[in-house]
Amino acid sequence: MTDTKSPPDRRVVLPVDPTRRTEIDKQRVPMSARPYRLLALVKQDAVVRVQKEPDDTVMTWPHLLSIEFLAAGMMSVFLLLMGLFINAPLEELANSNVTPAVAKAPWYFLGLQELLAYFHPTVAGVLTPLLVLVGAGFIPYIDRGNLTATRPSERKTAVVLFTMFCALGLTLTFVGIFFRGPGYSFVIPYLPFFENSSPGLHFSL
Amino acid sequence: MSFLERMDQSIRRSMAWRTLFRQPYPNDERSRAYAVMNNVFLHIHPVRVRQHAVKFAYTFCLGGLSFFLFLVLTITGVYLMFFYVPSATLAYTNILDIQSQVTFGLLTRNIHRWGAHLMVFFVFLHMMRVFYHGAYKPPREFNWVVGVVLLFTTIMLSFTGYLLPWDQIAYWAITIGTNMGGYAPLINTPVNRLLLGGLEVGQNTLLRFYVLHIMFFPLVAAIFLAVHFWRIRKDGGISGPL
Ligand code: HEM
Numbered sequence: 001m002t003d004t005k006s007p008p009d010r011r012v013v014l015p016v017d018p019t020r021r022t023e024i025d026k027q028r029v030p031m032s033a034r035p036y037r038l039l040a041l042v043k044q045d046a047v048v049r050v051q052k053e054p055d056d057t058v059m060t061w062p063h064l065l066s067i068e069f070l071a072a073g074m075m076s077v078f079l080l081l082m083g084l085f086i087n088a089p090l091e092e093l094a095n096s097n098v099t100p101a102v103a104k105a106p107w108y109f110l111g112l113q114e115l116l117a118y119f120h121p122t123v124a125g126v127l128t129p130l131l132v133l134v135g136a137g138f139i140p141y142i143d144r145g146n147l148t149a150t151r152p153s154e155r156k157t158a159v160v161l162f163t164m165f166c167a168l169g170l171t172l173t174f175v176g177i178f179f180r181g182p183g184y185s186f187v188i189p190y191l192p193f194f195e196n197s198s199p200g201l202h203f204s205l
Numbered sequence: 206m207s208f209l210e211r212m213d214q215s216i217r218r219s220m221a222w223r224t225l226f227r228q229p230y231p232n233d234e235r236s237r238a239y240a241v242m243n244n245v246f247l248h249i250h251p252v253r254v255r256q257h258a259v260k261f262a263y264t265f266c267l268g269g270l271s272f273f274l275f276l277v278l279t280i281t282g283v284y285l286m287f288f289y290v291p292s293a294t295l296a297y298t299n300i301l302d303i304q305s306q307v308t309f310g311l312l313t314r315n316i317h318r319w320g321a322h323l324m325v326f327f328v329f330l331h332m333m334r335v336f337y338h339g340a341y342k343p344p345r346e347f348n349w350v351v352g353v354v355l356l357f358t359t360i361m362l363s364f365t366g367y368l369l370p371w372d373q374i375a376y377w378a379i380t381i382g383t384n385m386g387g388y389a390p391l392i393n394t395p396v397n398r399l400l401l402g403g404l405e406v407g408q409n410t411l412l413r414f415y416v417l418h419i420m421f422f423p424l425v426a427a428i429f430l431a432v433h434f435w436r437i438r439k440d441g442g443i444s445g446p447l
Contacts, residue, residue, distance in 0.1 A: 056255055056256045056257070057253035057254060057255050057256060058253065058254060058255075058256050058259060059234060059237045059238070059252070059253055060237075060241045060247070060250045060251060060252055060253060060254050061231060061237045061240050061241050061247070062237070063254070063259050064250060064254050064258075064259045065241070065247065065250070067259060067261060067266070068266070068269055071266040071269060071270055071273070072269075072270075072273045075270055075273055075274070075277075076277075079277065079316050079319060079320055079323075080312075080316070082315065082316070082319045083312045083313075083315035083316040083319060084312065084315075086315065086319070087304075087311065087315055088314050088315045088317075088318035088319070089374060090300060090301075090304070090370055090372050090374075091372040091373040091374050092372060092373050093297045093371065093372060093373075094293075094297065094371045094372055094373055094375060094376035094406075095373065095376070096376070096405060096406070096407075098373070099377070100373050100377055103377035103378070103380070103381055104378065104381070105378050105381045105382045105385075106363065106364060106367055106378055106382070107322075108325050108329075108360055108363070109364070109381075109382055109385075112385060113381065113385075116385070120388075121384075121385065121388035122388045122389070122390060124385070125384070125385030125386065125387075125388050126385070126386065126388050126389040126390070133353065133356075133357060136332075136353050136356075137349075137350050137353040139336075139341060139349065140341040140342065140343075140345070140346035140347075140349045140350070141346065143341075143342070147342050147343050148342070149339065149342075150338060150339035150340070150342065150444065150445070150447055151339075151447050152337060155339060158336075158339075159337065162336050162337075166333065204374050205318070205322055
């Protein structure tokens with residue numbers, strides 16, 4: 001080594017415990033502090049073959065964060081507009097003596113309330129939600145057929161079963177929202193020529 | 206140099222700015238890495254992410270937007286709490302006052318209400334997207350289970366909040382909802398008493414639902430969200446590509 005000039009960069013670089021040096025630490029050492037000099041370039045293949053996966057990554061900023069900020073911004077605008085133009089419902093003061101003509105659960109429970117019209121309350125109100133929730137939790141431990149298959153075409157059974165389940169839940173909820181009127185009777189909304197038509201929707205969010 | 210440029214420079218050179226953002230605007234790869242790594246809010250992300258994971262059409266931002274809605278609901282909810290007393294005699298009047306007297310009260314209540322419905326909806330959609338991608342397969346099985354807990358928590362957050370306006374919609378929706386739970390074999394009576402704090406929806410129910418809504422379920426959600434996000438990283442980032 002013949003280097004006599006003191007390096008222009010006067011930052012003090014503390015030696016890093018070699019066992020704790022990570023990839024980033026290695027990069028951070030400034031040129032002036034490196035205890036070696038570049039003598040020659042050796043083709044990597046000639047020394048060792050470092051196992052390296054193809055790099056398919058991008059920087060989080062800006063590639064991911066810009067999308068997240070944009071999505072959050074659009075959602076904010078949407079919520080602001082909703083909040084400005086549509087008021088949240090509020091009816092009269094709660095009164096335990098006056099049962100309203102139409103009493104419905106919140107929409108995400110309407111599927112269950114619809115089941116209540118067909119089954120015993122224990123089945124509709126307790127066993128079904130319990131089964132759905134616990135069953136959903138067990139999906140990853142049941143679907144063990146082909147653990148690497150992720151494309152829908154490779155896992156038709158799972159996709160078909162799940163889609164059928166979702167369609168069923170959606171249909172029940174849909175009926176509960178649109179086709180149930182006073183006393184939870186079956187009604188057809190808006191169409192006056194039906195016998196059991198109802199002038200509007202019996203539903204509030 | 207224009208006035209704005211000078212303003213910009215003097216702000217960026219000020220001590221306050223430099224203590225706040227230790228690095229200049231990140232333009233090269235290393236400073237971009239630091240920008241994510243050194244920021245308490247951003248370091249939830251790794252510095253680099255796999256290319257397919259940032260495609261909008263893979264996640265549709267559904268999980269992220271569910272979380273964003275959770276944050277919006279927290280903020281609007283805290284504001285509403287200043288003006289709301291969980292009392293059967295006061296609650297309804299409080300809501301009326303929030304709508305007519307409180308500055309931005311109506312807007313805040315509206316956003317809180319629509320945001321809540323939207324969050325339940327988005328969590329459902331997020332779950333469907335995860336299912337159709339088979340993203341619950343190894344090593345992500347447990348994160349799916351955490352997700353199911355989050356789904357339950359989200360629904361319970363919405364359901365407990367539903368009672369708080371103490372109007373006819375609220376009262377009867379909760380009456381129906383809790384009646385359903387009252388049909389559980391063997392444990393029906395204790396469950397109903399525990400939920401309602403009495404024989405029917407009343408003051409005790411309102412207080413219980415209030416505490417569950419503003420304290421218990423938000424805490425549960427926060428804990429499981431932390432685990433959920435942690436596990437995404439530990440499971441090697443977003444699944445895929447398909
Ligand atoms: C409060 C509700 C929830 C929030 C805020 C949330 C948030 C997130 C976020 C931000 C991601 C990153 C990817 C993406 O955006 O899709 C994610 C991924 C994931 N979530 Fe959720 N989640 C919630 C509920 C659920 C539910 C209900 C499930 C399933 C039952 C679930 C299962 C998963 C799984 C398995 C992943 C990994 C997906 C992958 O690697 O492609 N999460 N979640």
